[in-house]
Amino acid sequence: MLASRVHRIQANHAAQTSARPSVAPRTCRFNVRAAAVPASKQQEESVSPAAASRRAALALGGAALLAPVLFSPGLIDARAAFAAPAVDFAQLRAVIKDLISDPKSVGGIGEKGPTLVRLAWHSSGTYDKMSKTGGSGGGTMYFKEELAHGANAGLEKATQWLEPLKKKYPGVSYADLYTLGGAVSVEAMGGPAIAWRAGRVDALDPSAVTPDGRLPDADKGSPPKTAAALRTVFGRMGFDDREIVVLSGAHALGRCHADASGYVGPWTPTPTIFSNLYYKLLLKTNWTPDPRQKMFQFQDPTGTLMMLPSDLVLIQDDKFKKYVEVYAKDKKLFYKDFSKSFAQLLELGTSGLVAV
Numbered sequence: 001m002l003a004s005r006v007h008r009i010q011a012n013h014a015a016q017t018s019a020r021p022s023v024a025p026r027t028c029r030f031n032v033r034a035a036a037v038p039a040s041k042q043q044e045e046s047v048s049p050a051a052a053s054r055r056a057a058l059a060l061g062g063a064a065l066l067a068p069v070l071f072s073p074g075l076i077d078a079r080a081a082f083a084a085p086a087v088d089f090a091q092l093r094a095v096i097k098d099l100i101s102d103p104k105s106v107g108g109i110g111e112k113g114p115t116l117v118r119l120a121w122h123s124s125g126t127y128d129k130m131s132k133t134g135g136s137g138g139g140t141m142y143f144k145e146e147l148a149h150g151a152n153a154g155l156e157k158a159t160q161w162l163e164p165l166k167k168k169y170p171g172v173s174y175a176d177l178y179t180l181g182g183a184v185s186v187e188a189m190g191g192p193a194i195a196w197r198a199g200r201v202d203a204l205d206p207s208a209v210t211p212d213g214r215l216p217d218a219d220k221g222s223p224p225k226t227a228a229a230l231r232t233v234f235g236r237m238g239f240d241d242r243e244i245v246v247l248s249g250a251h252a253l254g255r256c257h258a259d260a261s262g263y264v265g266p267w268t269p270t271p272t273i274f275s276n277l278y279y280k281l282l283l284k285t286n287w288t289p290d291p292r293q294k295m296f297q298f299q300d301p302t303g304t305l306m307m308l309p310s311d312l313v314l315i316q317d318d319k320f321k322k323y324v325e326v327y328a329k330d331k332k333l334f335y336k337d338f339s340k341s342f343a344q345l346l347e348l349g350t351s352g353l354v355a356v
Helices: 002-017 039-044 049-059 089-100 112-124 156-168 174-188 223-237 241-252 277-284 309-316 318-329 331-346
Strands: none
Touching: 089 112, 089 156, 089 174, 112 156, 112 174, 112 331, 156 174, 174 331, 223 241, 223 309, 241 277, 241 309, 241 318, 241 331, 277 309, 277 318, 309 318, 318 331
16 A cells, blocks of 8 residues: 555656656766665664655655655755656565575575575664664665775775675665675575565765774774673663674674685684584684794684684673573574574664555
């Protein structure tokens, strides 16, 4: 019912504005963005019924139903958003899964899967609960300024993988596309279902990009300093010790690359399969410094697996370690807690999202 109502409103609006002179939209790195309001403005808005209706319309392809009220002078012409078609999110999920599939890989998912999880994580993990800035709400990973941040090295390729999907589904925002890619990837690699919701609105320009340095560091020079830094960074996002440990469980996936982070190697022998093996390996493996690498990291006895200082601190700090032990023993509980915390992470810096 809402979808048909949206289409009727769009048709009426098109008829009313067809005689108006066109306004050239502002262009960015990938051409026109279907942006509505700056990220900082989104985060400060209360979720009024009008705002909720606007978000619901966006999820169905009717962004900017309230454009005459909510769009400020100088922003992209609100009429551009009316042209955005409805998004079939079920179909989009299937296309993302096809993108990351690799029949030659264990589990049927290739390395694009873990990379899209990282993209979603880094797109969201810049949130500051005090200033209400950052997070996934503005899709700011789209901008080269944020891709240039040190922790995001190597993620430009992930945005490039998703660009054809954005062109195929122009009604989806980059912010929704980047986070949905991570949620679909977790599920496709055997992880829990992620309660992903739509309605993020892309920021207009790089002024919404947060300062570099908001994402976790792998090493602060000593276990106490590294543990303190983890609590500072995750605490800024609103996460506690348990959530730090459960979100770190995503390191069951993927590997480090020398040309990106400087670190080298996978955390587990099955980097495209989601599991609680990361915690088991932390506890049961004899991890020693790896003299072969330029960056300080740890290796297992075979020299094929690695852990970062920020991984080892999870068993060096007793308050973290108790949760590592819990999740190593209880896979079901890990999946449950990860599903909740990852969904929360993906919604940092957003408001008025709707289930699709």
